[in-house]
Amino acid sequence: MQVPAPFDYERATSVDHAIQLLDRLGSTARVVAGGHSLLPMMKLRLVNFEYLIDINDLHRDLGYVRVEPAQIRIGAMTRHRELLESPELLRLFPIFHDAERVIADPLVRNRGTIGGALCQADPSEDLSAVCTTLDASCVIRGVGGERVVTMAEFYRGPYETAVGPAEMLTEIRIPVRPNGSSAFEKVGRRAGDWAVVSCGVGVWLDDGAIADARVGLAAVGPNTTGIPAVSQALHGRPPSEELYAEAGAIAAEYCTPVTDQRGTADYKRHLAAELTKRALRRAVARVAGPGSGADKGVG
Amino acid sequence: MRVNGAEVTCEIEARLLLVHFLRDHLGLTGTHWGCDTSNCGACAVWLDGEPVKSCTVLAAMAAGHDVRTVEDLERFGELDPVQRGFMECHGLQCGFCTPGMLMTARALLDRNPSPSEQEIREAISGQVCRCTGYATIVRSVQWAAAEEAGTRVADSS
Numbered sequence: 001m002q003v004p005a006p007f008d009y010e011r012a013t014s015v016d017h018a019i020q021l022l023d024r025l026g027s028t029a030r031v032v033a034g035g036h037s038l039l040p041m042m043k044l045r046l047v048n049f050e051y052l053i054d055i056n057d058l059h060r061d062l063g064y065v066r067v068e069p070a071q072i073r074i075g076a077m078t079r080h081r082e083l084l085e086s087p088e089l090l091r092l093f094p095i096f097h098d099a100e101r102v103i104a105d106p107l108v109r110n111r112g113t114i115g116g117a118l119c120q121a122d123p124s125e126d127l128s129a130v131c132t133t134l135d136a137s138c139v140i141r142g143v144g145g146e147r148v149v150t151m152a153e154f155y156r157g158p159y160e161t162a163v164g165p166a167e168m169l170t171e172i173r174i175p176v177r178p179n180g181s182s183a184f185e186k187v188g189r190r191a192g193d194w195a196v197v198s199c200g201v202g203v204w205l206d207d208g209a210i211a212d213a214r215v216g217l218a219a220v221g222p223n224t225t226g227i228p229a230v231s232q233a234l235h236g237r238p239p240s241e242e243l244y245a246e247a248g249a250i251a252a253e254y255c256t257p258v259t260d261q262r263g264t265a266d267y268k269r270h271l272a273a274e275l276t277k278r279a280l281r282r283a284v285a286r287v288a289g290p291g292s293g294a295d296k297g298v299g
Numbered sequence: 300m301r302v303n304g305a306e307v308t309c310e311i312e313a314r315l316l317l318v319h320f321l322r323d324h325l326g327l328t329g330t331h332w333g334c335d336t337s338n339c340g341a342c343a344v345w346l347d348g349e350p351v352k353s354c355t356v357l358a359a360m361a362a363g364h365d366v367r368t369v370e371d372l373e374r375f376g377e378l379d380p381v382q383r384g385f386m387e388c389h390g391l392q393c394g395f396c397t398p399g400m401l402m403t404a405r406a407l408l409d410r411n412p413s414p415s416e417q418e419i420r421e422a423i424s425g426q427v428c429r430c431t432g433y434a435t436i437v438r439s440v441q442w443a444a445a446e447e448a449g450t451r452v453a454d455s456s
Contacts (some may be wrong), residue, residue, distance in 0.1 A: 001319075002335040009313035009359045032360075036337060039316075039355050043335065052313070052359055081349075105425025107403070108342060110349045111356070191424050 004042035011054045015062070015141060017168060018055050019045040023143050025051045025168040031075060031168055034112035036104070037120040055168070062115070065089060070150075074172045076115025081106070083114060083127075093134060093174065094286060095182035095200050099126045105192040110273060115169045118154070121161050124194040124219040128155070130184060132224045133200030134174045134214030142167035155223040179211075180204035181286035185275040189262060196198045196218045196262045199251070199275035203239075210234045210284075215247065215276055220255035220268055227254050230276070246272035247280055300361045302327070303371035313359055318342040320358035321368060329369040329398050333427075340426030343399035344368050352425070369398035372405060380443040380450075381405050388437030392430030399426050404440045412451075413444055432449045 012018035012031070022029055029051035032038050041047045041219050055062075055077065062077035066088045072092060074083070083089060084100035103109060103117075103126050117127040118138065131138075132151045139148050154162050163169055186198035200216040213234040215227045230247045237243055257268035300307055302325060309324055314333060321327045321344065330353060333341030333432070337355040344353045345367035372379040381404045384390060391397040407414055407422040419431065419440045426438060 003316065003319075004314045007313055009357070011359075011362075032357075035357070035360070036352075036355050039357070040336060052357075054357075056360060104421055105340075106350050107343055107350050107425040108337060108355075110346075110351050 002043035004039065005045060005048045007042075007049050008051050009054065010051055011055060011057060015058060015168070017157060018053055018058065018168060019141060019143060019166065021051075022168065024057055025053075027165040029053055029165075030078050033116040034079065035116075036107075036108050036112045037116065037122070047059070062175045067092070067176075069176070071176055071211050072174045074114055074174070076118075076169045076171060077113050078115075080104070080109035080112045080117075084109065092176060093130075093182050093200065093202075095130050095184045095244070095283075098184035099130050099186070099200070102186050102188065102192075102198075104129065108192075112135060118172070119161055119163060119169055121155055121157075121223070122157050122194075123222055123224065124159050124198075125224065126184070126186060126195060126198050126218055129198055129216040129218035130227045131172060131174070131216075133182065133184075133202050133214050135202075135214060136172050137182040138169055138173045139160075139171035139173065140164075140167050141170045146170070148173070151224075152226070160254060177204050177212075179206065181283050181289060183279045183282035183286065185279045185282075187271050187275065194262070195273035197257070197268050197275060199272065199279050201276065201279035201283045203234075203280065203287065205239075205284070205287050209238050210243075212248070213237075213280070215251055215279075217255050217272055217276075219262070220257040221274055222256075225255055227251050227276075229254050239280075241281075244277040244280045245273075248275075248277040251276040300358075300362055300366055302360070302366045303368060306435035311358055313357065315358045317344070317346075317353040317356040317358045317361050317366070319363075321353065323368070325368055327368050331395055331398055333395065338427065339396070339425075340399045340403070341396050343402045344427065345402060345406065348406075350399075350406045367402070369401055372401060379405060380446045381408065381440065384439035384441075384446065385436075388439040388442050389435045390431065391436075396426055396428040396430075400428065400436055404443065407440070408444055408447065412447060414440070 030049045030098045031053045059077040062075035064075040066073045089096040138154045182202040184200045202214045204212045215230045217225045252269040252273035257265045259265045331341040333339040337352045343350045350393040
């Protein structure tokens with residue numbers, strides 16, 4: 001039987017309460033949201049805490065997708081299922097819908113949260129790639145107030161984030177820019193598994209040319225990896241199959257996969273190139289609109 | 300917490316998992332304890348109306364919430380249509396995955412009374428069956444959907 005080592009359980013009634021508890025209990029405590037990464041790790045005794053602070057009651061405060069003119073704000077307790085079913089995200093950032101369909105399975109998605117996924121900081125985690133792709137920023141709250149960090153600042157290394165022992169992630173903000181769309185591609189060994197490689201693309205067009213394009217890759221480096229060289233190469237050029245292939249080659253070159261039980265480094269580089277190409281193709285087709293039929297392109 | 304509609308109060312260790320609380324403290328052994336790693340889905344129960352894997356939920360986290368287990372599917376001595384579907388269409392062989400499959404199937408049909416085969420397969424994609432190859436499980440859920448559609452027609456005529 002796998003059970004966690006003994007700990008004391010606290011239930012936070014508000015964000016401030018959770019932060020007070022964290023402040024008092026320090027690094028011996030950890031917040032638990034969906035628990036689908038933390039509890040398995042505690043069962044295996046990979047991590048042990050003296051206190052778990054259950055923040056599921058904060059879903060009423062931090063479970064939301066709010067659309068503003070220049071940004072979307074997603075509460076950290078928003079569950080995977082809610083992201084999958086959000087009509088606002090489907091319209092503005094279909095990358096979330098693509099990714100959420102292949103994250104774990106429906107039962108896990110009923111519990112897991114975006115905040116938990118990001119704070120787990122697993123290098124193979126799909127939502128981290130999505131947030132990197134979309135140039136998201138993270139709102140972190142502590143005793144002294146709030147601070148906002150970029151995704152690059154948020155990730156410190158595998159399983160390590162900028163969130164301090166007495167702080168918690170409360171919100172993810174994603175800038176909304178006109179005339180853009182996004183897509184996500186993933187190859188896993190079987191349904192619900194972690195990615196061998198997954199790839200997010202966001203693209204924004206201006207007068208038929210690419211005004212900006214962003215690529216975020218998971219499982220090919222110590223953190224989900226944005227590839228700025230792709231953005232530079234695509235800037236100002238009209239979308240074409242040749243351009244997608246070029247972007248894929250750059251992504252493969254700039255990522256740093258390692259050989260493990262999910263595949264060889266060479267295979268992962270191949271996937272990085274291919275998935276970048278496919279995601280770019282789909283994202284560009286989506287800018288043209290769902291009625292164009294271009295979105296149905298096979299990868 | 301409320302389990303199958305009944306209020307339950309118990310002093311427990313914080314680390315007790317919901318699946319063990321249901322089985323060992325309440326004697327509700329219909330919920331099966333399988334892989335312990337939130338892969339197999341044999342332990343699926345409802346938490347506030349949605350199916351979850353009870354090996355990855357602390358019993359303490361369910362305090363104050365509604366839990367529903369396979370024991371609650373039968374009502375007034377009559378099996379739920381999904382249970383009858385599994386009987387009619389041989390949806391089980393060894394039966395280990397069945398309680399979880401039933402709870403997920405019931406939740407699916409409550410949200411989507413006429414799911415496609417693909418939607419059924421997606422709904423049970425977090426659960427493992429090593430006997431049936433899933434084909435008869437899908438058929439069982441389809442049987443239940445058709446049965447309920449028939450009942451609705453009969454009720455409205």
